Amino acid sequence: MLLVSVCSLLLLAAQPAVQSAPQRGGILRVALRAEPKTLNPVTAVDAPSRDVLRRLHADLISIDRRSQQTVPSLASSWTVSGNRYTLQLRPGLRFSDGAPFGAADVVFSFAVYQDEKLGAPQRDLLTIDGKPIVVRQTGPLTVEFTLPAPYAAAERLFDSVAMLPRHQLETAWKSGKLRDAWPLTASPSSVAGLGPFRLKQYRPGEAVVLERNPYYWKRSGGETLPYLDGLEFKVLPDEDLQLARFVAGDLDLLSRPSAKAAEFLRAQPGVEFSDLGSSLEYNFLCLNLTPGNPKLKWFGQVAFRQALSRAVDREAMVKLAYRGHATALWGHVSPGNKLWFRTGMPQPARSIAAAREQLRAAGFTWSNEGSLLDAAGSPVAFSILVSASSAERQQMATLLQDDWKALGIAVTVAPAEFRSVLDRVLKTRQFDTCLLGLGGMGDADPNPEMGVWRSSGAMHLWNPGQQQPSLPWEAELDRLMSAQMVTVNHAARKRLYDQVQQIVAREQPMIFLVSPNVLVAQRRVGNFRPAVLDHPALWNVEELYLRPDTKR
Amino acid sequence: MSARACLAGLLLLLVAAGSLTPYDPAKQQREEANAAPSVQHWFGTDGYGRDVASRFLAGGRWSVLAGAAAAAATLGLGWIVGSAAGWWGGAADLVLMRVAEVCLVLPWLYLLLAIRALLPLETPPRTAAAVLLLAVAAVSWARPARLVRGMVLGLKERGYVEAARGFGVPGPVIWWRHVLPGTLPLLFTQWLVLFPRFVLLDVTLSLLGLGVAEPAPSWGALLVPLKQAWMLPREWWVALPALLVAVFFAVFSLLARKSTNGVR
Numbered sequence: 001m002l003l004v005s006v007c008s009l010l011l012l013a014a015q016p017a018v019q020s021a022p023q024r025g026g027i028l029r030v031a032l033r034a035e036p037k038t039l040n041p042v043t044a045v046d047a048p049s050r051d052v053l054r055r056l057h058a059d060l061i062s063i064d065r066r067s068q069q070t071v072p073s074l075a076s077s078w079t080v081s082g083n084r085y086t087l088q089l090r091p092g093l094r095f096s097d098g099a100p101f102g103a104a105d106v107v108f109s110f111a112v113y114q115d116e117k118l119g120a121p122q123r124d125l126l127t128i129d130g131k132p133i134v135v136r137q138t139g140p141l142t143v144e145f146t147l148p149a150p151y152a153a154a155e156r157l158f159d160s161v162a163m164l165p166r167h168q169l170e171t172a173w174k175s176g177k178l179r180d181a182w183p184l185t186a187s188p189s190s191v192a193g194l195g196p197f198r199l200k201q202y203r204p205g206e207a208v209v210l211e212r213n214p215y216y217w218k219r220s221g222g223e224t225l226p227y228l229d230g231l232e233f234k235v236l237p238d239e240d241l242q243l244a245r246f247v248a249g250d251l252d253l254l255s256r257p258s259a260k261a262a263e264f265l266r267a268q269p270g271v272e273f274s275d276l277g278s279s280l281e282y283n284f285l286c287l288n289l290t291p292g293n294p295k296l297k298w299f300g301q302v303a304f305r306q307a308l309s310r311a312v313d314r315e316a317m318v319k320l321a322y323r324g325h326a327t328a329l330w331g332h333v334s335p336g337n338k339l340w341f342r343t344g345m346p347q348p349a350r351s352i353a354a355a356r357e358q359l360r361a362a363g364f365t366w367s368n369e370g371s372l373l374d375a376a377g378s379p380v381a382f383s384i385l386v387s388a389s390s391a392e393r394q395q396m397a398t399l400l401q402d403d404w405k406a407l408g409i410a411v412t413v414a415p416a417e418f419r420s421v422l423d424r425v426l427k428t429r430q431f432d433t434c435l436l437g438l439g440g441m442g443d444a445d446p447n448p449e450m451g452v453w454r455s456s457g458a459m460h461l462w463n464p465g466q467q468q469p470s471l472p473w474e475a476e477l478d479r480l481m482s483a484q485m486v487t488v489n490h491a492a493r494k495r496l497y498d499q500v501q502q503i504v505a506r507e508q509p510m511i512f513l514v515s516p517n518v519l520v521a522q523r524r525v526g527n528f529r530p531a532v533l534d535h536p537a538l539w540n541v542e543e544l545y546l547r548p549d550t551k552r
Numbered sequence: 553m554s555a556r557a558c559l560a561g562l563l564l565l566l567v568a569a570g571s572l573t574p575y576d577p578a579k580q581q582r583e584e585a586n587a588a589p590s591v592q593h594w595f596g597t598d599g600y601g602r603d604v605a606s607r608f609l610a611g612g613r614w615s616v617l618a619g620a621a622a623a624a625a626t627l628g629l630g631w632i633v634g635s636a637a638g639w640w641g642g643a644a645d646l647v648l649m650r651v652a653e654v655c656l657v658l659p660w661l662y663l664l665l666a667i668r669a670l671l672p673l674e675t676p677p678r679t680a681a682a683v684l685l686l687a688v689a690a691v692s693w694a695r696p697a698r699l700v701r702g703m704v705l706g707l708k709e710r711g712y713v714e715a716a717r718g719f720g721v722p723g724p725v726i727w728w729r730h731v732l733p734g735t736l737p738l739l740f741t742q743w744l745v746l747f748p749r750f751v752l753l754d755v756t757l758s759l760l761g762l763g764v765a766e767p768a769p770s771w772g773a774l775l776v777p778l779k780q781a782w783m784l785p786r787e788w789w790v791a792l793p794a795l796l797v798a799v800f801f802a803v804f805s806l807l808a809r810k811s812t813n814g815v816r
Contacts (some may be wrong), residue, residue, distance in 0.1 A: 071641070239780075240779070240780060240781055240782060243782050244782070252760065258780075260780055260783065263786060264782050264783065264786065267786075272674075276707070316582050319582075319585075320582065320585050320586075320599050320600065381674065382674070383673035383674045385673055388760065388761030388762055389761070391776070392768070394761060395599060395600075397766070398600065398766040398767060399580075399600070401767060402580050402600070402767070403765065412673065412674050412675070412676065412677070412765070412767065413677075413765050413766045414673040414674075414675075415761045415762065415765055416668065416669060417665055417668075417669065417762075420560075420665075420668075420669040430673075431673060432673065432674075
């Protein structure tokens, strides 16, 4: 009998995990890297606050994190007529305090976000060509948005713009006190939203606890969502601590652990570890092409930039800096960006010989000691500015230093505190080259990166804020970016943006290196469908559930 | 004698061994990255495939020399300021000691961050690290200066100093020939206290990514993998440099204590 029981247990254990029917109840415990600063969507700029707020609030139209396409959210449908978007809201929606939601709340929310005095981070997105989007209520559940100029994929603007409860915040807004509303210490009953959860408790320095929103509108198979009773965000500022707590069973999932932790997590029993592939982030070396930079005599030559790129060992970066959990890049759009990645981009293999030949053809020579000399006989030497707090980027900088030593270039790696790096790159422009990352976890659409690729942009890192594009290919980039911004047809837009990618990859004002992969780990979370876009693990939190043996 | 000889031997060994490294400490062998200890690589290889033993020895030579130089600079400055304040007293003493108090309360970490941010980016890694260490030395003289001042105040009341005065020996000569030599034992013990502190400072700066930059080897950079303690069960050998650094400080501390017994 005992033998039969043991055999049965062994057989059960040997069976592959079966996706069970969703279970209701339980608290999902996740980590935050820092304590949120606020519960106010109008002032929140830090990632921890946004992570919490996106579970408390909802937007009109969302971007599905898996397909990267827009899907209805609080608005059940919308129509487009020229620059006018008309959104139809779902009937019967209620805030988490039971108050009804309607078109007046939408108009109020956009008025708040567009209020110049409040300086909400959403305001820039809701301003096109320097003019605000005009929002008008046309019925109890109908809102009309008139764009001041044509804007492609404008419906993506609505993603993550949280709808605010007019009945709770209008008084504070009118009295000029909205910035102070909804601090972390706010009473849970005073914070109403349309998200799957509502505030239950804030324990300073320890955790933010959310509970199920009983008025949440989404259903699955006739059953109300979310499945979870609650969500606990634990403040754990250190990755080592997060890993220890995860292994000890105090956390149910980990979002974006470092690549170095991957093997450790894989080895843990009961942990499902996923590498989702390339993120939208692109790491690159930016060359300072600002007029007056003494190194412009080298950096200004496209052959020099291309030779530098040709000598880079991207595979070593993937293997050594990210332990294989990254993707080599030759352009700024990573393969993780399903809608905009341009397939068939040239990916020239690393070749020191080809790089040297390219330099020779451009008039460079070598001294007897092997140092690279420019046409005037000056030795080529420059520095790489890198944040001291990023181990991966420091490692990439050291690999670049060694790669370019093979070309005879003396490269100094200059680690600096992150704010000092930003200061030099964005303000003083006192740097030769800088290793940075962009793209993050934001939208996959090109429009949020207008400031990077247009010559007048503040984030046009190699030579920002130009009155007129200084180079013909920059003028072409300006034209293509402006054209794609107002082209509504996706295929036509894609063709324009493909050209942008082609020009950037050819001219190499930035030398693209790698895109880190999105990593997630979880133990026994049902309906877990991680995605590349933010938040990789919690984007469908209303559908997540805990398998029975982990309920608390 | 034996303790001092051992101490000197330890430091000399480290300095000499730094130039006898089995591999070029900066040479990357990327296909051999993160390798476990072996006959070829006693402490394994780092994330670039560089020999960790060679980097430990080369990094140790730098740390020892830089620590010794910074400690000497601190003591030199403290010696001059402290003895001058003690010998001349009055307004000079008042001003110098107030300056010393200001130096004592300076937040040196922020000072270092500011200096590092102001240095030209192409400053060679070791020059940058040396500048930072000297900057700390330049504000660390206050404590030894106060000790020297106290000693000089006692020494100048001694009989032989009084006698020299009585014979009409000029003040600066008395200061130089009869007072300063009396402070030398204090300087020796202070050097033994300050030297490991500066070595540790060099290690800390490199650990924070603000000390000796790549590709130059440093002890602090070798300790960086230990920030991810969870890696230890898989790559236990990354702890070897830390153990050796700890042994160095323990042995130094033991020998230093023995060699100062005679001074007391």
